[in-house]
Amino acid sequence: MPSSNRPSRGRRGSKRRNKRSPLFDQLIFAADRQQTAGAQPLVSYDEDDDQEFLQALERYATTRISLKRRGVNHGSWAELDLSASGIDLGGNTTPESLHADWRAARPILFPGxxxxxxxxxxxxxxxxxxxxxxxxxxxxxxxxxxxxxxxxxxxxxxxxxxxxxxxxxxxxxxxxxxxxxxxxxxxxxxxxxxxxxxxxxxxxxxxxxxxxxxxxxxxxxxxxxxxxxxxxxxxxxxxxxxxxxxxxxxxxxxxxxxxxxxxxxxxxxxxxxxxxxxxxxxxxxxTAWLALSNADLGRRIAEFTEALDEGLNDWVLRELWPERRDFERILAKSRDSGAVAGELSLAGCGCFAGLVNRGPEFTSFLADCGHGLVLxxxxxxxxxxxxxxxxxxxxxxxxxxxxxxxxxxxxxxxxxxxxxx
Ligand SMILES: [Fe+2]
Incomplete structure (x- = not known):
């Protein structure tokens, strides 16, 4: 899968660059990456990703998982140990931070x-x-x-x-x-x-x-x-x-x-x-999970559909919404945070069901944004x-x-x- 499959990648600037792969930095240091409290950081990957990125994973990956659910491929994840590199991705477990996560309905992992x-x-x-x-x-x-x-x-x-x-x-x-x-x-x-x-x-x-x-x-x-x-x-x-x-x-x-x-x-x-x-x-x-608040999922849907509108992942657009007018409706809804929140509150995520359960593209996107975890x-x-x-x-x-x-x-x-x- 070419790296352009992930709309996050082309649209994020890395905060700093060093010997690690630029793509790795783009994902890990993205300003809007949101690390789940208590969870080990992870990113999605594919064997066709660029060599520099795969080498960075060789260095930091502790576990690799391939996800398949009822016949649908949801891609692969690499859990990372960044402790020795001095990288702090957030996901704090201080009482103040946990209370903020609780109020915002963000998931909290308690390892062991x-x-x-x-x-x-x-x-x-x-x-x-x-x-x-x-x-x-x-x-x-x-x-x-x-x-x-x-x-x-x-x-x-x-x-x-x-x-x-x-x-x-x-x-x-x-x-x-x-x-x-x-x-x-x-x-x-x-x-x-x-x-x-x-x-x-x-x-x-x-x-x-x-x-x-x-x-x-x-x-x-x-x-x-x-x-x-x-x-x-x-x-x-x-x-x-x-x-x-x-x-x-x-x-x-x-x-x-x-x-x-x-x-x-x-x-x-x-x-x-x-x-x-x-x-x-x-x-x-x-088990592997995607978990995030209703509001955060709404924001990610908006980011992803904007990228689709810009031409990234064009096959996803063709497969989910063959008729342009159907996608226009989805796009308009995804730009209205109240409408997205309402749709996600319906059983099965309403009109966004096809998108949020779409693998590997949307699953990988959420994982790269910090919303994946392994239990x-x-x-x-x-x-x-x-x-x-x-x-x-x-x-x-x-x-x-x-x-x-x-x-x-x-x-x-x-x-x-x-x-x-
Ligand atoms: Fe549940």
Whole structure:
């Protein structure tokens, strides 16, 4: 891929130049590069990039990852260790900086916050993946975990495998499901919730939220350790400004080729008493993420579409919007920050769905702007959420060598019942 594929490159001036590759400097020292707090810096690359750039990567790259999701190539990333070179890219983790990130709904990575993961726990998580693939697997698992009064429930989605209520009427339920209909994607998820699906997803029922947390922490490998990780809890509660309840757990087993398209986890609700964020911990394997605030994604979309209008990445334009008038509409919308924010708040990112999930061009562009990160075993990622338009947008990719990964996401809520952490 020629370097002109990345609109960022031709349009950014480097602040300083030295023996490193100019392209490397352009990406790393771009004035608008925005390093995610706690994350190791990374850039996208391609074997056809210029030799100087590839040599700079030889010197600084610690890990390389190729991203492919449901048959779509999203390019390759190189994580960089710049510590010995005295380069400071920001991504600060001072309390002031973290509070600013929290308020702006920017992601915060807490490396190793939940680790190390005991191998017995990893084994249980992987065995559960195998078990849940079978129609009666969920019931058998719950039964062997000591749960009784199990009641199979109806489910509606073609991807669902089983839904089981754990206890009498009104008790929480668990649901096993595939993540996508794509034939090659063996990813699974297991959700713990209560009440009616969708209708009650944002319900402010403190007792039910607490019952969900209790069940998840009792049976899901790693869930209790996430909730109890003391330093992480202190930092999360400092940001939240009150005691936190981790609830509405979803366990994810991302299989090769799996992941999640760009989305957010916000509800249309008042901030006070609502879901204030999502915390995700990686317990087996690795996942790669694009994560940035709604406002930041809007700005990146505007930059990218302006570059398309200037003639860069012309094949992307032809493929996404064969009719010029359709692109003109997108361009006009992307120049209106309020309109972009509204569109991104819709399920699947509205009219920008094709663009934000476009690989490798848009994925590489966001990674080069500092919005990519790799989540390893024991890491926790906080995705703040204040409203539909002030929330963290995110997109997930499988990034292990082989086999399924395992991680847990929780909704972050104010702990109204003040449970013991
Ligand atoms: Fe999400």
């Amino acid at each position: 916050a939940v680790g190390p993961i005991p191998s017995e726990e990893s084994q249980r998580a992987l065995a559960l993946y195998t078990q849940l693939g079978a129609p009666r697997g969920l019931e058998e698992f719950l039964s062997s975990a000591g749960c009784d009064k199990l009641q199979p429930l109806e489910f509606a989605d073609s991807r669902d495998i089983a839904r089981v209520r754990v206890g009498p009427l009104g008790s929480p339920w668990m649901k096993s499901a595939r993540l996508s209909d794509w034939e090659g994607d063996e990813s699974l998820r297991l959700r713990v919730s209560f009440g009616r699906e969708v209708d009650d997803d944002a319900a402010r029922n403190a007792a039910s939220q607490a019952a969900v947390a209790d069940l998840a922490e009792r049976v899901l490998p790693g869930a209790a350790r996430l909730s109890q990780a003391p330093a992480l809890r202190r930092q999360v509660e400092d940001l939240l400004g009150t005691k936190a309840l981790y609830t509405q757990h979803i366990a994810y087993w991302n299989a090769p080729g799996g992941g999640a398209l760009f989305h957010h986890d916000a509800f249309d609700e008042a901030t006070a008493g609502g879901q204030r964020g999502v915390i995700f911990t990686q317990l087996v394997g690795q 390893r075993e024991g890491d926790a990622l906080l995705l703040p959420n204040h409203s539909l338009k002030n929330t963290t947008m995110h997109s997930v990719f499988y990034a292990s060598q082989a086999g399924p990964t395992y991680g847990i996401s929780c909704a972050l809520r104010e702990d109204l019942a003040q449970r013991e952490g």
